[in-house]
Amino acid sequence: MTHLLIVNSHVLDVHALTLRSGLSVLVSDGRIAAVGTDLSVPAGCTTLDARGMTLMPGLIDCHVHTVASSFNLGGVARQPNVFVMLRALPIMKAMLERGFTSVRDAGGADWSLAEAVRTGLVPGPRLFSSGKALSQTGGHADFRPRNDDLDACSCAYKLGNIGRVVDGVDACRLAVREEILKGASQIKVMASGGVASPNDPIGNLGYSEAELRAIVEEAGNANTYVMAHAYTPRAIARAVRCGVRTIEHGNLVDAPTAELMAELGAYMVPTLITYEGLANEGERYGLPAASIAKIESVRGQGRQAIEILARAGVKMGLGSDLLGETHPLQSDELRLRAEILGNGPVLQQATLIGAEILGQSGQLGEVTAGAIADLLLVDGNPLSDIRCLLNQGEHIRAILKDGLLHKNTL
Structure with a gap:
């Protein structure tokens, strides 16, 4: 002892x-x-x-991508698995050295990375992995370019792809069961369009309500929960009504939607710092032009979203969502939020509320x-x-x- x-x-x-x-x-x-x-x-x-x-x-970051070693997520998705793993190791070590002792990976990292940290094989924060995030065809984790014929998506098997493409209620049920079997701590779903993917405008919805409810049900059957990428009030409200527990990003949330989240006990994990990194460094480091064009549509309203959520009493976890060369900005999420809410509430978001989100109250934070x-x-x-x-x-x-x-x- x-x-x-x-x-x-x-x-x-x-x-x-x-x-x-x-x-x-x-x-x-x-x-x-x-x-x-x-x-x-x-x-x-x-x-x-x-x-x-x-x-x-120790600090808790509830939205990271430890395998995202480049801004071009489609490029990472095509890398050999060994390269992806080797490039993830210094990213995880640096997170720990910034004081983040626990992180929730929002797509990409798998059980093997979490187990390597747990057993002391590599240094890094305690890792709550989501496995592959679930995306509909053409959704936020489908990085295939437009073409006459679409190649079969290899995203379920490549470590560098943060998600997998799956459609239909039965297929969604199977995908959740497979991710749980492979060791996912929670399930991630793409419930709206996003910035870093090529063919899904921010305002698009991801999945039908029947598919979302099936995903939530299967996660609940495995005694875990669903986290959903969503930006617009319509996408956020729809997801939480279907039983999603945490909303990721949520930059465009409005007051009625925030009040609905508070009523249903849903959490928000905003990620302000990633939009600063994307806007300032994205073009330089290979973020595709289609993604760069989307950034300003969500960046400017991030601070306002924090204020709206706080007024409604929505609990917020700390998230960074950084890619490639911007991973070192992780701690600046604390600074950005403290400018809006003050230091104390932000420290609680990075400790107590993060532990709640992870199901680790009294154990972490x-x-x-x-x-x-x-x-x-x-x-x-x-x-x-x-x-x-x-x-x-x-x-x-x-x-x-x-x-x-x-x-x-x-």
């Missing part, structure tokens, strides 16, 4: 949004064994003096006895200055995941 005692830090209480001084935190075998004063310490326990620093939960010891020691106070969590984790002095020190510069 391994033990670590952290002393002299200011513990961030993400429930009350306060710093608690004078507490010690005992970590034993990957979990927080105790938080308090005058703790009984086992023999041979290592002590970490964190004087003046903030001890806080808080510094309490019994929780998994995913912890950050930060030089600074994120409640007053969110910048101490930016810049690739340079102010994060130590990172624990499952109670093990991944980084320690004390």
Whole structure:
């Protein structure tokens, strides 16, 4: 049994949004064994003096694409699986070094990547993978170009493709069952058009209601849930009425739709930072022209969407959704949201609410006895200055995941 005692830090209480001084935190075998004063310490326990620093939960990003090593997702989809895997490894390692100890992959990453991290084979955040996102023919995960004859889509088998093309109620049921069998933690569905795909305008709907309800039912049968890519009020309202639990992006949401989400207990995972990255770097790094033309139709309303959702009382998780060379912008999602909502609510989105979305309340996202010891020691106070969590984790002095020190510069 391994033990670590952290002393002299200011513990961030993400429930009350306060710093608690004078507490010690005992970590034993990957979990927080105790938080308090005058703790009984086992023999041979290592002590970490964190004087003046903030001890806080590891961050949770609820929308990443760890295999998206390029802006051109269609190009990634055609790469050999080994190349895709090798290019994903530094992306995951960098996420952990920024303080993201858990991430939910929204299409592409599979059980093997999650298991490689879990078993310590490669460094990275705890990975909740969706397997292949489900897309109708011509939907947001169908990267085939227009042609007289459409080639059969190989997307169900290539690791680099974030989704698979599937049509019809029975085929959707089978696809969900297959993704669950292959190890998906939750199911992702493309419920509207999107930016990074060639032939689906933002305003298009994805799937019939019968197909969406079948996908939700099958996920529920497996004791999990559905997350849906959707932008417009029509697509969002339709998805949550069909039982979708989390909406991804949602830039064009309006007040009545936000109120419907709150009424039905649906979560939103906005992804503001990806549109900054796409707009500023997309053309330079190979984002197709058709996708570049779509960016401004959703970018400008992202901040307004955050305000609308907050007024309606919709719970929001933190998401980044970055591609290619913009992965280093991940932590800037905190900054963008803090400019709108303030630091405290955004820290809760990146910890407590993220844990709720993952079905890990009490296990992740808080510094309490019994929780998994995913912890950050930060030089600074994120409640007053969110910048101490930016810049690739340079102010994060130590990172624990499952109670093990991944980084320690004390």
